[in-house]
Amino acid sequence: MSKLVKFGEDVEGFSIPVLNEREIRATAGILFLVMLFSIQAAGGAGNFTPLKYAVTFFLTDMLIRVFINPKYSPTLILGRWIVRNQTPEYVGAEQKKFAWYIGIGMAMTMFVLIVLVNSYSPITGLICFFCLIFLFFESAFGICLGCKVYPWIYKEKAQYCPGEVCELKDRQEIQKISKNQWLILLGFVAFIILTIVLFNDFYSRQPFDLFGIEGKMHQ
Numbered sequence: 001m002s003k004l005v006k007f008g009e010d011v012e013g014f015s016i017p018v019l020n021e022r023e024i025r026a027t028a029g030i031l032f033l034v035m036l037f038s039i040q041a042a043g044g045a046g047n048f049t050p051l052k053y054a055v056t057f058f059l060t061d062m063l064i065r066v067f068i069n070p071k072y073s074p075t076l077i078l079g080r081w082i083v084r085n086q087t088p089e090y091v092g093a094e095q096k097k098f099a100w101y102i103g104i105g106m107a108m109t110m111f112v113l114i115v116l117v118n119s120y121s122p123i124t125g126l127i128c129f130f131c132l133i134f135l136f137f138e139s140a141f142g143i144c145l146g147c148k149v150y151p152w153i154y155k156e157k158a159q160y161c162p163g164e165v166c167e168l169k170d171r172q173e174i175q176k177i178s179k180n181q182w183l184i185l186l187g188f189v190a191f192i193i194l195t196i197v198l199f200n201d202f203y204s205r206q207p208f209d210l211f212g213i214e215g216k217m218h219q
Contacts, residue, residue: 004068004069005067005068005069006069006071007066007069007070008070008092008093008096009071009093011090014090014160015159016092016093016094016159017092017093017094018090018091018093018160019070019090019091019096020080020083020088020089020090020091021088021089021091021142022086022087022088022089023076023079023082023083024076024091024096024138025138025139026078026080026082026083027075027076027078027079028135028138029135029140030075031058032132032136032139034054035058035128035131035132036132037050038050038051038053038055039051039132042120048114048120051114055107055114055115056111056115058107059104059108059110059111061075062104063104066097066100066101066104070096089162090160091160091161091162092158092159092160092161094150094158094159095146095147095150095158095161096144096147098146098147098149098153098154099134099144099145099147099150100146102134102146103131103134103146106127106130107131109123109127110124110127110128110131134146143162144162147161
């Protein structure tokens with residue numbers, strides 16, 4: 001039973017249970033796409049059925065991760081298979097557990113309001129927004145936003161963070177951003193703003209069907 005119910009895996013060279021950050025990031029990317037398409041279906045077409053299923057499966061998966069074993073989470077199994085040929089990047093299990101508690105809280109609230117009560121409100125909208133932000137930062141940048149809160153709550157330093165961000169160290173030269181690079185970034189932002197201001201009417205024009213395919217399909 002102890003082998004079945006366990007959070008994190010024991011790896012030689014690490015003093016605490018760890019998880020593979022690479023499979024977690026892969027899983028976050030999968031969940032991000034599922035939630036994004038489900039939310040778009042609800043917000044765009046008014047079809048909440050995909051979102052109800054997505055929330056149910058998301059909550060079930062998170063409960064398995066936290067209360068049974070991440071090793072048996074269906075989405076993490078899929079993520080493990082996707083990155084099976086990549087070298088593992090180990091991360092401390094405890095901060096991930098805390099972050100996933102946050103995920104369970106959001107998913108449980110959504111399950112009650114969307115599935116059981118069959119309602120939507122600004123509350124569900126905000127939760128969907130934060131859920132997408134959390135998943136996007138994890139999958140795109142390898143930044144666990146929930147893990148950032150861990151030291152504030154437990155008053156202890158997280159161990160084995162992705163990219164060694166928990167460790168104080170000088171940035172390598174390739175990581176530093178020069179003044180010229182900052183100026184280029186600011187210039188590009190200014191370019192975006194000017195483009196929107198000056199050409200909004202031009203870009204807002206509805207495009208036409210170049211080959212008339214849609215019209216032929218309706219004939």
